Amino acid sequence: MYNIINTKQSPQPIGPYVQGVQINNFVFISGQIPININSEIISNDISKQTEKSLQNIKNIIEKVGLKVNNIVKTTIFLINLKEIDKVNCVYKNFFIQNNARYPARTCVEVSKLPKNAKIEIEAIAIKNNL
Template sequence: MKFVISENAPKPVGPYSHAVVVENFVFVSGQIPMRKNGEIPEKFEERVEAVIENVRAILNEVGLDLENVVKVTVYLKDLSKFNEFNEVYEKYFKKKPARVVVGVSELPKGVDIEMEVVAFRS
């Protein structure tokens, strides 16, 4: 088992690793739309992009990319943004991993989106 902290993603906002590698699986902790400098983009589309880019940076740290993702969990504070989220998501995920989107009332740092993934090294 390997615990991963990436220098290319924002520092975790709590006591956890960016990811944990177990054999061929990589479990990426929930990522919020915070950039490395701590900034949170204003536009929803940019926040979705920031979340996905954070996930990508962490996967790259262990030699993987988004095409290795097999499961995605998304937390949205406003489910009316579901279609807007999907428009951005589809640009990044050409293969369609298993996915769930959950409506929530609160997220860390007051953000409106968080994403966690499971990736597989084949």
């Protein structure tokens, strides 16, 4: 089973890709930058950008009936690793507020992100009885 995920609750892709793909029990979420449904960066604050990127992911997985607890892996791309403490604070609270376990995670610094975002987050979720 191959299912393209598309929700109006998160911004539409700004390039030739989809918000997410479900293949059998696996859900792959494309990298989400902190943009609203009008494709505008919501703030220059890393904490607000982190929160928005995570909310975009949540909206996408909820479209296929999943919850934050179904997320098993994230990858975070930051333009400045010196801001990791702020990112970690928002990230931790996001999973706690959603009664979810922390997933496996990778975090890397990159030189630039689309629309000059400070952060981009991608995720993998598994559809099962977690």
